[in-house]
Amino acid sequence: MVRPKARPARLARAPRSRTRETFSMPTRRQALALPFAAGLVPAAARAQAAPAWRPDRPIRLIVPFAPGGSNDIVGRIIADAASQKFGQPIVVENRAGAGSMIGAEAVARAAPDGYTLLINSSHSAVPAIVARMPYDTVKDFVGVAVAGFSPHVLVVNPQVPAKSVAELVALLKANPGRYNLATAGIGSSVHLGGELFRTGTQAQVEVVHYRGGGPSVAALAQGEAQLGTPTMASSLGQVRGGGLRALAVLAEQRSPALPDVPSAPEAGLPNLIHEEFFPILAPARTPAPVLAALGTGFRAAIQQSAPKLIELAGVAPRPGFETSDEVMALVRDGVERYGSVMRAAGVQPE
Structure with missing residues (x-):
């Protein structure tokens, strides 16, 4: 007689708790990512805790023309307000010559540390007239802010x-x-x-x-x-x-600063619309945190100075140009526009 095989004894089950926790082993990708993510946490915390850049010595604002011109007037108005924002003097330095190229080259060759800046309403116009320049109008600079616009x-x-x-x-x-x-x-x-x-x-x-x-x-x-x-x-x-x-x-409409003077179309010059803008620029390769701090400070100074800019210089700030790229896009557009206008007029760079 063949006896049936004995069945193994069943283990007693533990009583079920009312709350149940689930746990699953991490996948291989998740396991590999854990040390990397852990390393990022302190770095992110340090980045959030790092203070914004602030200058610890005076900033030079190069005006590439003699005193008394539009860039000098606008630069000094903004420098007063910007000095208050940064807690350091903004020193306006006139370096005239060669249609603004001497001063602009000095800034292009300066250390990209935030302490040497340029304001130059002729920056985009120079390539339309000068064939050989000692710097690249676009590649050797980065944008900080735009002080405003004004007609000639x-x-x-x-x-x-x-x-x-x-x-x-x-x-x-x-x-x-x-x-x-x-x-x-x-x-x-x-x-x-x-x-x-x-x-x-x-x-x-x-x-x-x-x-x-x-x-x-x-x-x-x-x-x-x-x-x-x-x-x-x-x-x-x-x-x-x-x-x-x-x-x-030389604008489409009359200026509030000179309300009795006709606009270019009214005076019989419909195609002679000539408006300047005042970019504030830094040397290329200026670190992003420095550039961001400069932009924030100068934009605030421009906004604060708007009434004085309009009254004393006929320069009107405009909204926008909040980033360095937007400032440089304006510069590039100016280079193209001035160049095409001069070529159409039969004037070639010399």
Whole structure:
């Protein structure tokens, strides 16, 4: 008789608890990721705890023109407010010459540590007129902020017997080469405006280059030169005081700073729209935290200074340009726009 196999005794089950926990072994990918994630936690905590960059010594703001020009006026207005934001002096340093290229090159070659900056409304205009430059207008710089925008103004010395653009053009054509047109230097936005006026009206004038907007406006007021297209910031005081006669604001609309002066279309110059902008730039390779801190501080200073910029310089800040890339996009667009305008006018870089 074959006996059935004995069954193994059953183990007694533990009584079930009312709460049940589940646990699963990590996958191989999860197991490998655990040490890496653990290493990131202290780094992230350190990054969050790290204070924002702040300068511990004065910052130089290079103005590549002589004192008294638009960049000098705008730069000094903003420097006062920015000094309060950073707790360090912002020292405006005028390094004029070569249509802003001397000062701009100095900034391009400076240490990218946040302590040397540039303000230059002619930055995008220079490549349209100068063929060989000692720096790259775009690649050698990074954007900090944009101080504002302002149109140029067509002005004449009060002794010039012309009360309108039409009268001025007729006078110049009747006296070819007799009158001087003042610029703020080769490659400056003032030079560009003068070339646009010459090519647009076919007026024959002698172009005389000065070492900045201030000296060029002084020459106009003294009668050394008879006409020009200075920036509103550099010429506003002379126009209001009667030292210069404004024939047109080179913008689509009249300016609140000079409400009695006709716009370019009203004056018979519909294609002569010439507006400058004031980028504040740092050397390329400036560290991102430094650049971010500079941008935040200067944008706040510009906003605080807006009433003074409009009243004293005819420069109006605009919203936007919150990042370095947005500032440099404006610079690149300016380079392309000025270049295409000058090529269309038949002016080639020299």
